[in-house]
Amino acid sequence: MNFDDLFSNFAQYTTTGLTQGAIYALVALGYTLVYGVLRLINFAHSEVFIAGAFAAIWTWNGFGLDQNSQVSGVGSILFYLLVAMIVAAIASAGTATVIERVAYRPLRKRNAPPLAFLITAIGASIAISEAFGVYTRRLPEGAPILVSTKPLFHVFGAPIDAVQLLTVGAALAMMVALDMFVNRSRVGRGIRAVAQDANTAALMGVNKDRIILIVFIAGGTMAGVAGLLYDVRIQTLTYSVGFLLGLKAFTAAVLGGIGNLRGALVGGLLLGVIENYASGLFGSQWKDFAAFAVLVVLLMFRPTGLLGESLGRARA
Amino acid sequence: MRQKLTRVIGGVAMLALVAGGAACSSGGEETASGDKCGNKIAFFGALTGSSAALGINENNGVKLAVDKYNKENADCKVELVELDSQGSPDQAPGLAQKAIDDTKILGIVGPAYSGESEAAGPLFNEAGLPTITASATNPTLAQQGWKTFFRAVGNDLSQGPAAGNYIKNVIKADRVFVIDDQSAYGAGLSQEVQKVLGSAVVGTDKVQGEGKQTEFSAVVTKVKAANVKAVFYGGYYQEAGLIRKQLTAAGVTAPLVAGDGVNDGAYITSAGAAAAEGTILTCPCQPATEARGTFIEEFKALNGVDPGTYSDTAYDAANILLAGIKDGKTTREGLLEFVKGYSGEGVAASYKFVEGGELDPAQVKVWAFKVTGGKVVPDQEIPKS
Numbered sequence: 001m002n003f004d005d006l007f008s009n010f011a012q013y014t015t016t017g018l019t020q021g022a023i024y025a026l027v028a029l030g031y032t033l034v035y036g037v038l039r040l041i042n043f044a045h046s047e048v049f050i051a052g053a054f055a056a057i058w059t060w061n062g063f064g065l066d067q068n069s070q071v072s073g074v075g076s077i078l079f080y081l082l083v084a085m086i087v088a089a090i091a092s093a094g095t096a097t098v099i100e101r102v103a104y105r106p107l108r109k110r111n112a113p114p115l116a117f118l119i120t121a122i123g124a125s126i127a128i129s130e131a132f133g134v135y136t137r138r139l140p141e142g143a144p145i146l147v148s149t150k151p152l153f154h155v156f157g158a159p160i161d162a163v164q165l166l167t168v169g170a171a172l173a174m175m176v177a178l179d180m181f182v183n184r185s186r187v188g189r190g191i192r193a194v195a196q197d198a199n200t201a202a203l204m205g206v207n208k209d210r211i212i213l214i215v216f217i218a219g220g221t222m223a224g225v226a227g228l229l230y231d232v233r234i235q236t237l238t239y240s241v242g243f244l245l246g247l248k249a250f251t252a253a254v255l256g257g258i259g260n261l262r263g264a265l266v267g268g269l270l271l272g273v274i275e276n277y278a279s280g281l282f283g284s285q286w287k288d289f290a291a292f293a294v295l296v297v298l299l300m301f302r303p304t305g306l307l308g309e310s311l312g313r314a315r316a
Numbered sequence: 317m318r319q320k321l322t323r324v325i326g327g328v329a330m331l332a333l334v335a336g337g338a339a340c341s342s343g344g345e346e347t348a349s350g351d352k353c354g355n356k357i358a359f360f361g362a363l364t365g366s367s368a369a370l371g372i373n374e375n376n377g378v379k380l381a382v383d384k385y386n387k388e389n390a391d392c393k394v395e396l397v398e399l400d401s402q403g404s405p406d407q408a409p410g411l412a413q414k415a416i417d418d419t420k421i422l423g424i425v426g427p428a429y430s431g432e433s434e435a436a437g438p439l440f441n442e443a444g445l446p447t448i449t450a451s452a453t454n455p456t457l458a459q460q461g462w463k464t465f466f467r468a469v470g471n472d473l474s475q476g477p478a479a480g481n482y483i484k485n486v487i488k489a490d491r492v493f494v495i496d497d498q499s500a501y502g503a504g505l506s507q508e509v510q511k512v513l514g515s516a517v518v519g520t521d522k523v524q525g526e527g528k529q530t531e532f533s534a535v536v537t538k539v540k541a542a543n544v545k546a547v548f549y550g551g552y553y554q555e556a557g558l559i560r561k562q563l564t565a566a567g568v569t570a571p572l573v574a575g576d577g578v579n580d581g582a583y584i585t586s587a588g589a590a591a592a593e594g595t596i597l598t599c600p601c602q603p604a605t606e607a608r609g610t611f612i613e614e615f616k617a618l619n620g621v622d623p624g625t626y627s628d629t630a631y632d633a634a635n636i637l638l639a640g641i642k643d644g645k646t647t648r649e650g651l652l653e654f655v656k657g658y659s660g661e662g663v664a665a666s667y668k669f670v671e672g673g674e675l676d677p678a679q680v681k682v683w684a685f686k687v688t689g690g691k692v693v694p695d696q697e698i699p700k701s
Contacts, residue, residue, distance in 0.1 A: 009537050016533035067588045068690070138365050140554060140586045149565035159566075236558055236586050240527050279534030285498060285522035287534065 006280040011158035013276040019164045019233065021272020022171035026226035027249035028256070028264035029178060030096070030219030036259035036309075037195045037215045040114075043121035044103065046246025047128035048096045048220050052227030053237050054132060055091030056084040057143050067142020067235065077146050081166075085228045092224030096216040099124050105209070125243075132239040140238045143231040167229045172265075174225050178218060179261050187214060195259070248291070255295055257305030266306055352646055353392040356421045357382065357637050359630070360411065360436070360447070361428030362403035367552070369580045371403065371428050373604075374450050374630035376619040378425050380611075381634035383618055385642070394641060397421060405431040412436035416443040422651050423448070423637035425630055430454035430501055433465075440464045446652040448636060450629040453576065453600060454501055458672035466655055466673040468633045468665075469626075470600030470680030472501065475575055476508020478682035478698040479548065479598040483573055484513060486684070486696075487596070489545035491518045493570075495535060495559065497525030497551030505575045506550030518542050523559070525551050532559050536566045544570050552577040557586020564591035571596055579625050579685060579692060589690035596695065597685045603694035604628045607663040625692075632662030 006013065027049050034042040060066075060080060071077055103120040147166055151159030182188040193201035194211045202208050230245075231237060248271060256267025271291055278290030298306070359378045361371035375398060382396040397418070399411050408427060415421050416439060424440070424447040427433045433452040440447050441462040448466040449457075455471040483489050494517050496506035502525060510517050519542040521535050536559075539547055547563065547570055549556050556578040563572070564587075576599040584592045604623035605612065611631065615623045640654035659668040668676040686695040 005538060005541070009541050012537045012540075013534065016537065020531050020533065067585060068590065070590075139582060140557070142585055142588055145588070145590075149567075151567075163565075234530050234558065235561055235588065236530070238527055238530075238554065241530050244528060245530075276534045276537075279521075280537070283521055284529075284532075284534050285524070288524075 001281055002283075003281065006277060009280060011156035013280050014273055015155065015158045015160060015164060017273035017276035018269055019167045019272070020275070021252075021269035022168045023226050023229055023233070023268075024245075024249045024252045024271055025265045025268025026171050026174060026222050026229070027245065028253040028268050029175065029222045029261060031250050031253040032256075032258055032261060032264045033191075033215050033219045035253070037191060037212060038104075040104070040117050041121065041250070042099070042104075042216075042219075043118070043246070044099045044124040044128065045096075045219065045223060046242035046249075047125050047132075048092045048099070049223040049227050049230075049246065049249075050129065050132060050237075050239065050242035051095040052088035052092035052220075052224030053230050053242075054136075054141070054227075054239075055224070056088040056228045056231045057141050057237055059084045059087045060144050060146075065144040067144065069144040071144060071146055080144075080146055081228070081232070084231075085225060088228045089221045089224035092227060093217045093220035095128070096220030096223070097213065099128075100213060100216040105212075125246075129239060129242060136239050138239060140236050143235045143237065145235065147232055163233055167233055170225060170229060174222055175261070175265055178222065181218070182261060187211070191215060251291065251295055254305055255298060257307040257309055259309040260305070260307045263305055263307035270306075352644070354395070354420065355641055355646055356395040356397050356418065357634065357641075358397040358399050358415050358421050358424045358426075359634075360399045360415065360424050360426030361401055361432075361451075363398060363400040365402035365404070367403040367429070367580075369582060369624070370451055370626055371400075373624035373627045374425065374428055376615065376621070377450075377623065377627040377629070377631035378634040380615050380618050381631050381638060384614070385635075385638045389642070394638060395420075399424075399426070401427060401432050403429050403432060405435040408432035408435040409439060412439040416440070416445055421445070422641060422646065422648055423655070425450060425633045425637070427452060428626075430457060433457050437462050437465060444648050444652060446637070446648065446655050448633040448655065450633050451576070451601075451626045455504065456500070458674045462673070464652060464673075466669050467675055468629050468636075468667060470675060470677070470682065472505050472575070472600075473508060474677070474680045475598055475600045475682055476505050477512050478600075478684075479505070479573055479575060480509040480512025482596060482598065482684050482698050483509070483546050483548065484516070486698075487546050487571065487573070489570075490516050491542065491544040492516050492546050492548060493518065493539045493542050493544045494520045494548045494550075495539075496520075496522055496549070497555055498522050499525050499551060501575075501577060502550035502552070504550070505577075506548060509548050509550070518544060523551070523555060525555055527554055529555065530558055532562050535559065536562050536568070539563060539570075540566055540568055546570050547572050549574045549578065553580045553583035554586055557583045557592070560587040560595060561591045573598070576600065576625070581692065584687060584690055584692075592687045592690070595687040597687070597692060598682060598698065599625060599685060600680055600682050601626055601629055602664055602681050602683050602697070603685070604664075605694060608661075609663055611663040628662075628664035632664050632667065635662060636660075636667060 030045045103124040147163045149161045190206045190211045252267035252271045256263025275287045279287045359375045362368045386393045430452045441464050446464050453471045455473050496502040571594050573596040579597040604627045607628040640651045645651045645654045682698045684695040685692050
């Protein structure tokens with residue numbers, strides 16, 4: 001164990017961990033929203049993320065930017081980021097809609113057992129991921145360097161750059177917006193009502209299918225933005241990266257309390273820093289071990305996660 | 317109608333899944349071989365998929381050898397069979413069985429990678445079908461007791477020390493960070509490098525290969541804190557590209573040194589040309605541009621591209637098999653004996669196989685390549701000791 005390394009670089013492990021955690025958290029929201037309303041783990045959500053990430057890269061390619069392009073000027077950088085974000089959000093929300101329409105709604109109409117949902121979810125996930133794999137010939141695709149990674153300032157010795165600020169800032173903004181949407185708006189009230197008791201909500205005049213669709217679109221939008229932030233940060237995308245990232249995001253959702261929006265945030269950020277601390281302490285080969293060991297231990301004592309299940313429940 | 321359509325789409329998706337899992341066919345029935353003409357040799361390696369670049373290089377070399385042979389022996393041609401493994405150890409045994417079932421196939425150039433060689437080797441050994449690989453460099457392959465295994469290049473035990481020597485003598489780095497991907501290839505290679513560098517290695521870390529990790533901020537933090545003059549990575553190009561990119565982004569300018577698993581253009585795509593610049597890649601092979609005779613011109617004329625890494629070695633390997641067939645060794649047993657006793661010159665090196673099918677160590681050359689201007693170009697031959 002290398003305490004020396006962990007302590008001397010503690011601040012940097014924390015900041016980079018939080019950045020990665022912010023992306024986990026954004027993807028985790030999709031799992032948590034769908035679970036909160038349908039009691040269904042949407043395993044195809046990782047491919048919703050991948051669709052957004054590829055859409056952003058292909059948008060930049062459409063503007064003639066590849067992995068070797070360097071863009072200067074704040075105006076054009078913001079323009080490229082904003083356009084790619086919108087396209088990514090639409091692509092992800094669209095993918096989520098298609099998955100709901102093709103893989104889930106027909107099953108729901110026939111009152112299929114939960115196991116059938118699980119298998120269609122996994123089937124949709126593999127089918128979409130393989131389609132991207134074949135289309136990209138399983139080669140990595142590069143994103144242009146849009147945001148500089150030169151340190152802007154230091155916090156306790158850890159350099160902070162624009163990519164980190166953008167990732168964490170955008171993720172937090174999206175989450176606050178989603179939280180307000182669910183807790184304050186009229187549609188949000190509908191979402192909470194369906195989450196609490198779908199049949200009663202339907203009797204009260206809430207259109208259940210419409211609410212479910214909105215939930216998939218909201219989760220997809222978050223995943224699309226996460227895809228864009230992933231591209232900006234990692235700058236290279238392979239068709240297969242969604243699987244593990246999705247698994248981590250799902251873990252983050254469970255860690256924070258699945259069905260709980262704020263829990264997804266806490267879980268994501270926590271998972272990000274745990275991975276980095278474990279990498280520093282034991283070596284990077286232990287990072288997944290540590291992340292899942294923490295999950296198991298935590299669930300032993302708090303089976304519903306850190307903040308508990310709460311979408312639609314009376315808030316504890 | 318709409319529901320029906322949805323159902324059809326779902327059905328098609330399921331069918332596609334099932335078909336993907338069952339894409340494995342058996343070979344046709346052939347009569348016993350021994351005919352002088354109508355024989356085949358095969359290339360075994362990745363021609364599609366994420367690691368196809370090296371396989372295509374090699375297959376083009378084999379193509380040239382067969383093409384030349386057929387022009388010289390127009391009355392008694394040899395056919396080339398291309399076996400696309402996608403570089404996957406899972407697909408290798410099925411594909412190997414397919415080659416074995418076709419009794420006209422007398423010899424194989426390949427399998428190209430160590431993982432698929434490990435999976436297919438026992439089958440070839442049992443069937444007595446000689447294989448000459450141009451690029452599978454894991455040392456253990458020659459220690460399995462397979463009588464049909466031959467390697468036309470040096471193994472990682474020759475590449476590792478050379479990479480270490482390059483870091484020590486050419487880069488003159490006294491502080492080095494060593495990373496590997498925990499694979500048989502990557503971990504083995506970085507161990508050899510560490511042996512040569514000794515106390516100059518100030519830090520090590522292990523990452524996950526096979527595309528399982530894309531975020532390396534913890535490793536980057538360690539490398540940065542260690543303030544090193546060079547970083548060695550034992551592994552393959554996907555992760556190497558991401559690590560290089562993330563190191564550069566964090567302001568680490570020390571050059572990355574890696575083995576032949578990274579020696580591929582996809583590394584530059586993955587890292588981006590700016591970050592990849594200056595990366596040193598070793599290879600137990602010489603640059604194809606150093607090949608003797610008219611190889612380069614002939615290769616270009618046939619394939620329309622310049623020869624790449626291992627094109628020349630694969631060409632030589634195919635020529636060893638063809639020389640045997642020309643010599644009248646038209647059974648697998650006969651060809652196997654021929655390869656075992658072979659000694660001769662190719663365009664890339666001189667060939668003579670020793671214990672376990674290894675290339676005679678005196679013939680092994682290790683070269684360093686450097687990424688310059690977005691391309692992998694030959695740098696210099698590295699002394700082995």
